[in-house]
Amino acid sequence: MKARIYITAMLAAITVLAACDKDEHEYPAGLPEYEHHYYLAYLPNNNSNVVVQRNQAALVKFPVQFYSAFTRPYDATTYYAIVMDGITTPAELGVDYQVVDKDGGTINPVEGKYPMTFAQAIRRTDTIYLKMLNNTAPGTRKLEVQILTNITDQYAVDNFSTAFRRPVEIR
Numbered sequence: 386m387k388a389r390i391y392i393t394a395m396l397a398a399i400t401v402l403a404a405c406d407k408d409e410h411e412y413p414a415g416l417p418e419y420e421h422h423y424y425l426a427y428l429p430n431n432n433s434n435v436v437v438q439r440n441q442a443a444l445v446k447f448p449v450q451f452y453s454a455f456t457r458p459y460d461a462t463t464y465y466a467i468v469m470d471g472i473t474t475p476a477e478l479g480v481d482y483q484v485v486d487k488d489g490g491t492i493n494p495v496e497g498k499y500p501m502t503f504a505q506a507i508r509r510t511d512t513i514y515l516k517m518l519n520n521t522a523p524g525t526r527k528l529e530v531q532i533l534t535n536i537t538d539q540y541a542v543d544n545f546s547t548a549f550r551r552p553v554e555i556r
Contacts, residue, residue, distance in 0.1 A: 394548050421540040424452040425463050425532050426548035432550045447513040447551050457506040463535040463542035464498035476526035483516045516537045526555040
C-alpha cells in the first residue's frame with residue numbers, strides 16, 4: 386500500500402513538472418549602453434576579512450577578475466585604493482605594509498589610487514599585492530583594499546557590491 390502511495394505521488398510530481406511552461410521570452414543579446422561596461426571583483430566574490438602576520442615574508446595576494454566578453458581596440462584601466470575610513474587602528478603605508486608588484490617592487494599611488502590596466506579589455510585575472518614590513522609596534526593594525534569604479538567617455542569599469550573590498554588585519 387505504501388509503495389502505491391509513493392508511486393502515485395512521484396507520478397503526480399513528474400506530471401506537474403512536465404506541465405510547466407517554458408520561458409519563451411526573447412531577450413536581446415546585449416544592450417548598446419552596456420557594450421563597453423566591465424566589472425572588476427575579488428576572487429572569491431566576497432568582501433571577507435583577511436588576517437596576515439606582520440612578519441609574513443611572502444607577499445599577500447588578492448586575486449581579482451576582470452569581467453569582459455569582448456576584445457577592444459583600447460586598454461581598460463581601473464583603480465584600487467587603500468582606505469582607512471572608520472578604522473580605529475589604521476595601518477601605515479611604508480611602516481606596516483607596502484603596495485608592491487608581483488616582484489616585490491614598490492608601487493606608488495597617483496592621487497591615492499593604484500592603476501590596473503587590462504590590455505584590449507580582455508577578460509582575465511590579475512593580482513593586487515601587499516608586502517608586510519614587520520613593524521614591531523604592538524597591536525593589530527587594519528586597512529581596506531577597495532576596488533574603485535572608473536567611468537570614462539569610452540568605457541566604464543565597475544565593481545560588485547559583494548566583492549569590492551578586502552578588509553585586512555595585520556597582527
